[in-house]
Amino acid sequence: MSTPKARLPAGERRAALVDAALRTFAEGSYRSTTTAELARAAGVTEPILYRHFGCKRDLYFACLDEAWARLRAAIERTIAEEDDPRDWPLAAAKTVRGLRDRRALPLHIWLQALGTAEDPEIRRYLRRHLRQVHAFFADIMRKTQEAGGMPPERDPEAEAWINLAIGLLRSVEGRLGEVVGEEAFTKIAESRRTWLTQVQ
Numbered sequence: 408m409s410t411p412k413a414r415l416p417a418g419e420r421r422a423a424l425v426d427a428a429l430r431t432f433a434e435g436s437y438r439s440t441t442t443a444e445l446a447r448a449a450g451v452t453e454p455i456l457y458r459h460f461g462c463k464r465d466l467y468f469a470c471l472d473e474a475w476a477r478l479r480a481a482i483e484r485t486i487a488e489e490d491d492p493r494d495w496p497l498a499a500a501k502t503v504r505g506l507r508d509r510r511a512l513p514l515h516i517w518l519q520a521l522g523t524a525e526d527p528e529i530r531r532y533l534r535r536h537l538r539q540v541h542a543f544f545a546d547i548m549r550k551t552q553e554a555g556g557m558p559p560e561r562d563p564e565a566e567a568w569i570n571l572a573i574g575l576l577r578s579v580e581g582r583l584g585e586v587v588g589e590e591a592f593t594k595i596a597e598s599r600r601t602w603l604t605q606v607q
Contacts, residue, residue, distance in 0.1 A: 421459045421469075432467065438522075442456055442457075471532070472536075475536070481505075485498045485499065493554050500596070515582075517578070520532075541564075544571065558603075561603065
């Protein structure tokens with residue numbers, strides 16, 4: 408006879424559901440993943456899933472928030488260890504690279520969300536979400552520029568959008584393979600580093 412699972416407090420249960428859903432969505436897609444699969448991955452029944460999230464889309468949004476919160480926290484920890492703000496963009500890029508191979512980046516889920524943007528709720532959410540992400544990276548670049556680590560003629564707002572676009576391209580490469588290639592990404596990274604840090 409199996410021992411019943413201990414009942415988790417609501418906050419812990421919700422966090423466990425999001426954690427399991429993050430892995431499930433990253434391995435599949437928003438459209439193809441069913442609530443039955445999500446519940447199974449979390450080791451709960453569908454009624455318990457619906458007790459915490461009204462629908463699959465709400466759980467998906469929670470996953471997007473959590474994936475971004477984890478990435479942001481990892482970057483904030485990394486740059487906190489850097490005394491010089493001039494090194495922050497490179498430290499942030501290094502953190503992103505470290506998480507990329509673990510498929511722990513929100514980029515993979517953003518890409519899925521773009522494919523479902525005909526849903527007005529997803530479109531509205533993604534617009535707001537990506538603006539928040541952009542603001543975070545633009546702030547890092549602004550502080551780097553103020554510290555003299557980025558040429559004054561560079562626009563931190565524009566550069567942050569470019570970095571996000573490169574990240575999404577990297578996610579496309581991860582999904583399709585052999586679109587851009589690792590050698591080209593190395594050249595892109597070197598070019599960006601030179602462009603962003605070459606102060607006269």
